[in-house]
Amino acid sequence: MGMANTMSPRVDFWYEFASTYSYLAAMRIEALARERAVAIVWRPFLLGPIFKAQGWETSPFNLFPAKGAYMWRDLERLSASQGVAFRKPDPFPQSSLKAGRLAWTDQVAPYRAEFSRKVFLAHFADGRRIDDDAVLENILASLGLDPATVMAQSRSEQVKLRLRQETEEAMRLSLFGAPSFVTADGEIFWGNDRLEAALNWALQER
Amino acid sequence: MGMANTMSPRVDFWYEFASTYSYLAAMRIEALARERAVAIVWRPFLLGPIFKAQGWETSPFNLFPAKGAYMWRDLERLSASQGVAFRKPDPFPQSSLKAGRLAWTDQVAPYRAEFSRKVFLAHFADGRRIDDDAVLENILASLGLDPATVMAQSRSEQVKLRLRQETEEAMRLSLFGAPSFVTADGEIFWGNDRLEAALNWALQER
Numbered sequence: 001m002g003m004a005n006t007m008s009p010r011v012d013f014w015y016e017f018a019s020t021y022s023y024l025a026a027m028r029i030e031a032l033a034r035e036r037a038v039a040i041v042w043r044p045f046l047l048g049p050i051f052k053a054q055g056w057e058t059s060p061f062n063l064f065p066a067k068g069a070y071m072w073r074d075l076e077r078l079s080a081s082q083g084v085a086f087r088k089p090d091p092f093p094q095s096s097l098k099a100g101r102l103a104w105t106d107q108v109a110p111y112r113a114e115f116s117r118k119v120f121l122a123h124f125a126d127g128r129r130i131d132d133d134a135v136l137e138n139i140l141a142s143l144g145l146d147p148a149t150v151m152a153q154s155r156s157e158q159v160k161l162r163l164r165q166e167t168e169e170a171m172r173l174s175l176f177g178a179p180s181f182v183t184a185d186g187e188i189f190w191g192n193d194r195l196e197a198a199l200n201w202a203l204q205e206r
Numbered sequence: 207m208g209m210a211n212t213m214s215p216r217v218d219f220w221y222e223f224a225s226t227y228s229y230l231a232a233m234r235i236e237a238l239a240r241e242r243a244v245a246i247v248w249r250p251f252l253l254g255p256i257f258k259a260q261g262w263e264t265s266p267f268n269l270f271p272a273k274g275a276y277m278w279r280d281l282e283r284l285s286a287s288q289g290v291a292f293r294k295p296d297p298f299p300q301s302s303l304k305a306g307r308l309a310w311t312d313q314v315a316p317y318r319a320e321f322s323r324k325v326f327l328a329h330f331a332d333g334r335r336i337d338d339d340a341v342l343e344n345i346l347a348s349l350g351l352d353p354a355t356v357m358a359q360s361r362s363e364q365v366k367l368r369l370r371q372e373t374e375e376a377m378r379l380s381l382f383g384a385p386s387f388v389t390a391d392g393e394i395f396w397g398n399d400r401l402e403a404a405l406n407w408a409l410q411e412r
Contacts, residue, residue: 054270064260066382070396077393077403176272187283190276193399197283 009184009202010039014170015116016047016178017096017103017130018059018089020075021192023120025179027084029195030113038202042112044103045170046096046163047178053171059093078192085125094123095131097163101154102136104162108150111143118142215390215408216245220376221322222253222384223302223309223336224265224295226281227398229326231385233290235401236319244405248318250309251376252302252369253384259377265299284398291331300329301337303369307360308342310368314356317349324348 013029015022033040051060061068072088079086099119102108108115118139122128128135137147153159173182181189181198185205189198219235221228239246257266267274278294285292305325308314314321324345328334334341343353359365379388387395387404391411395404 064382066380069380070382070394073394074396174272174275176270176276188276188279190280 008039009037009205010041011198011202012041012043012182014043014045014173014175014178014180014182017044017099017116017119017123018093019047019178020061020071020124022179023086023124024075024078024082024084025192025195026113026117026120028082032195032199036199036203038199040113042103042116043166043170044096044100044112044116044163045167045175045178046100048096049167050171050176054176062092085121087125087127089123089127089129094129097131098133098136098154099130100163101159102140102150104159104166105150105153107145107153108140108143111145115139115143214245215243215411216247217404217408218247218249218388220249220251220379220381220384220386220388223250223305223322223325223329224299225253225384226267226277226330228385229292229330230281230284230288230290231398231401232319232323232326234288238401238405242405242409244408246319248309248322249372249376250302250306250318250322250369251373251381251384252306254302255373256377256382260382268298291327293331293333295329295333295335300335303337304339304342304360305336306369307365308346308356310365310372311356311359313351313359314346314349317351321345321349 011033013025015026029040051058056063059068061071075086075088103112103115103119119130119136122135122139123130130136133151137151140147140150170180173180173188175182175188175190177190179190179192179195181195183189183198183202183205187198187201187205189195189201217239219231221232235246257264262269265274267277281292309318309321309325325336325342328341328345329336336342339357343357346353346356376386379386379394381388381394381396383396385396385398385401387401389395389404389408389411393404393407393411395401395407
């Protein structure tokens with residue numbers, strides 16, 4: 001018989017809407033999780049305050065040009081191999097504050113994964129600006145939500161606080177980049193290329 | 207018939223003796239390259255001057271503590287899964303200048319891969335200091351070389367210049383970290399976890 005295990009395997013997917021590698025992870029995480037029967041919790045947060053805390057005023061890909069040039073080429077190769085469209089956002093990075101707050105509204109909550117993929121595609125495949133209300137309102141409407149209601153809700157103190165708390169939790173976990181994957185026993189895996197390792201760890205930890 | 211292709215696939219393996227992920231790559235690159243019949247050129251260089259050029263006086267793993275803590279845990283997991291021993295060097299990082307110069311002597315050249323693996327194992331498996339002449343002399347002796355002769359040669363102007371030229375070439379290629387893998391057509395892959403992608407690219411480019 002053995003001991004019954006009531007915990008189903010779970011991975012928290014920490015992502016940032018302005019993060020290139022978060023885009024790639026968002027587009028493939030659900031299929032890989034389904035194969036392994038691992039539950040994914042979608043947790044958008046803001047990298048800006050974390051970068052600021054270590055003295056960076058913009059993306060490290062802008063601060064370190066050689067690394068940035070590499071990243072854009074790497075993204076071209078990876079998106080081609082993954083079969084997703086990719087174009088470099090202009091400007092980069094864009095503020096992900098509005099998208100992050102929207103993701104944490106009660107109305108978007110049941111659709112958070114789908115909302116997030118649509119924001120990522122608008123940003124990294126279609127060249128739209130994710131700090132543009134019209135772009136976000138279109139996405140909300142495509143989910144069958146009332147854009148005006150949800151936009152207003154995203155500006156409430158409750159939702160602002162929620163996103164702030166998520167970012168503080170990311171700092172408490174010592175996350176320093178996105179995407180990061182965190183298992184129920186607290187193992188952290190950083191980067192799109194560690195997604196499979198995180199899912200496999202979640203299966204083994206039970 | 208098709209056109210004869212006289213180029214055999216090749217990947218330049220750029221590594222730094224003080225780099226943790228270079229250690230993991232060095233221990234697995236030859237087996238993976240052999241499977242694919244890709245030739246590997248071992249090219250040790252110094253990251254220090256590259257870090258300095260972007261304002262870093264030490265390893266980014268020391269400058270950014272959250273990233274550093276993650277890296278040490280990541281190394282524990284990866285080395286266990288790869289089946290190689292690992293312990294955190296003390297201090298970290300250590301100067302790789304002596305080891306780098308030795309690797310570029312004429313005497314070590316025919317054994318550069320083996321010499322490099324031995325330096326990495328001394329450093330990351332056995333907890334030895336790679337800035338210690340005695341440690342390096344032992345490695346030279348284990349290769350059947352005369353330690354005194356090779357140590358003297360490593361301090362010649364010719365060898366110093368060679369290592370400096372390699373590091374300048376790494377900068378010219380815009381390498382910013384180690385390990386990096388560069389294919390004959392100039393594609394750069396950064397990080398131990400991109401080793402397979404680099405080898406596969408080298409096969410396709412012919």
